[in-house]
Amino acid sequence: VFEYFEKLCAVPHGSGNTKQVSDLCVSFAQELGLKWRQDEVNNVVIWKDASPGCEDAPAVILQGHIDMVCVKTEDCAKDMAKEGLDLCTDGEWVWADRTSLGGDNGIAVAMILAILADGSLPHPPLEAVFTVDEEVGLEGAFALECSDLKGRKLVNLDSEEEGVFTVSCAGGVRLDGFLPGVKAPLEGEAGYEISLEGLLGGHSGGEIHKGRASANQVMGRVLYGALERVPGLRLADIRGGRFDNVICSRNHAKVALPADRAGEFEAFIQESGAALKNEYTGCDDGITLACERTALDGALSPEATAGMLRTLLSIPQGVQAMNVDFPGLVQTSLNMGVMELKEDGLHFGVSIRSCIASQKEMMVQRLKAILELGGGSFTLRGDYPGWQYDRNSALREEVLEAYQSVCGKQGTIEATHGGLECGLFMEKLPGLDAVSFGPELHDVHSVKERLSVGSTRRVYEVTRELLKRESAARK
Template sequence: MAVLKGLKPEKVFAYFEKLCSVPHGSGNTKIISDLCVSFAEEMGLKYRQEPCNNVVIWKPASPGCESAEPIILQGHIDMVCAKTDDCTKDMTREGLDLMTDGEWVWADKTSLGGDNCIAVAMILAILSDDTLVHPPIEAVFTVDEEVGMDGAFALDCSDLRGKKLLNLDSELEGVFTVSCAGGMRSDCLLPAELTDAAGTEGFGITVAGLQGGHSGADIHLGRGSANRLMGRVLAAALEKFPGLRLAAISGGQFDNVICSRCDAVAALPTGSGAAFTAFIREFDAGLKNEYAVTDPGVTLTCAAAEAAKAVPAERTATLVQALAAMPQGVEAMDTDFPGLVQTSLNMGVVKLDGDGLHITFSIRSSIASRKLMLAQRVRAVAALAGGTVAERGVYPGWQYKRESKFRDTLLAAYKDLTGKDGVVEATHGGLECGLLMEKIPGLDAVSMGPELHDVHSVRERLNVPSTERTYELVCELLRRSC
């Protein structure tokens, strides 16, 4: 029996459950893309599937609305795959285990992927409903938004006629996003090699229990980054234990997720065990004090570990100092939108491989020059450590449009349905609207969505009543656009 059966809107949650039944992490979107294609074929709708797995579906206007301007409905089909330490699910091959209490929907021991499959489910429900009044609809489903908006970069817009875009990739009901930060990814490599570690004993070090979160939506909350904290731990350990050598380090999977756990192995001179354990215990107490409010579950632990090979001590010092010196978190707040982060950086992934220490960052700013300035700082620290930086996934910001009839129509519909005024704001998160506006001159856009909490984490949950109200609002906007 379907887990979400009986939740309203029934069609939306039926499609959402179907989408969640197949794996669709970033870079693994072929199955869900084909599912969207099968839907279009079953409905007899024109569609196009791109080599990268983007899908575009067209639905003609309902009777009487043929002369109305088309509306583009858009969401992305990939998700961030996060799971608990004890979860055995292979998210590259298996779907999600959905759960609900009638008020919220979540996935057992994994992220939910409501960001952004709830948008896809809503659009499929609209496309399948021949009772709705609507203008021509151009439904755009993009891939790999979570790892650099690759699908939006690749999207062929030459056959799209719509000049109004409703992006459904926001997570606060009643909040209508009209501007977003631009961003980029920076991949650092600090060369190093592992050599024999005879005469040392190994210690596994773990920073865990942090809340993590979205590097755009949650970066201002002061939550700890396990990668940054591990850099602090190792830098402090170097001062107390000369000769420490780095044997391993691994933290994070995604550059746009605040890292919640980092593991490292340090090789210390034999006989350092008792003193090192005491050092870790003292540092753990300090972290618990610092993060008592934002990350009350933080822990720093150590245990004996294998360390047959490690980076030489002198090179270890350089790597650790660079890791500790790299920027992390909020750099500047916005002056036009009080309370909004203007510029930030997230050290999402840290890993020691055979060729050296890899550090991957997500950089965001609503001011292009500030984004470039922060990228320059990363390059400078890497250069001082003898490393290199490759930059990718540079995407533009979305500038606020002061006059918008499309936005006015949406806000009026929201007021009529709820009796409340919508909140118009900018976001520090990255949205595909900026890229689509570059590709489609004259495009007007608004982003909205139902209530989603703790996206990109195992605590992610979708509010059911909010989903119903949001779906009703989208349908009303379509009706008023005829």
């Protein structure tokens, strides 16, 4: 498994940059002499006939996505669009030097490739499906043609907690918001750059409940408070985040303000930094807020600044409702993952999630109302369905039995607030039965991402055991 994982990690494969890793999967299929299909968006499907004596068993779909979220530390010079990862291990964990690892979901692809290469494993007909751009709105799964897939049992290997088997997920939609504003020359004001850094960030589905600060939301709050303290403050720049579905870990802004109020502004930033440090103790202990003088060539008008900051302060962030059927499960949330002030105004992206379709729509309506009041606008993209819990799933029971057999303990059935591709496959393949599981992965979508070696071994054996059991089934 890790031989394949290393080969995958050796080529760049961030979302939107998957051609090279897609071609690598095709080359693996060719080396193994297997039938394959690669579509125009770089999804890959590989077929393997049943092992001898198992031809009558129903086909099983094994699925994972080949794109990763690319993040790196500030001192990392690696061009992740052109270079592979530098893997590290202590024998128990695997991580990448100063970048995200992409264990989400490269380890699934590696396990599936290892299964396809295994000539000793009894198995039913296999259909390996590798999708692209899952991390930016399930784009590959949306585009995938499924008419040549015969399997009606889907094993999705895109979960991150060993022994936890996911049987339901949230649906979601991405909202691109816009608030207009054009810069004008300064009028003798002092310029400042404000830096908000040191936050943990994380996955906006799997970690939204942990109370971690969003740098985008906090910076909006800080600047609104600064405007109250220093009237006449003008926004010159604000930017943070790269992905809608990642809790933003740092934000940088620039403001112009009356030169005679500079001391008050600096004192406010110092006070706010101390307040944030206290507020986020235990979940974002590394948070820092600082400012320094800088040269500016222009800024928004005081009126545009006030309207923009008022609107940012009004936009909700984080958990909005908890699920009553699965205690501890987030039902509805939203995350402003990206913002950038451009020549025409502020552009930002929000990821909205809910396992209740009506609540997802309600959050869209709320943002629409806020933006309309603030003179802004929005567009929607990447709307995907949730995955409803199936109380009569046969595959769920088979997976639990395989896990008990391999690991000697009972698995846990859960729903997730994260977005999985299973919901889309459910729509495309009527009658599909699905379960999602995977090895222990911590801090995905961040530079602290790490993958358990021992857990990978066990989950791989559980998958093999499941396929052995499926090979004995009959149509």
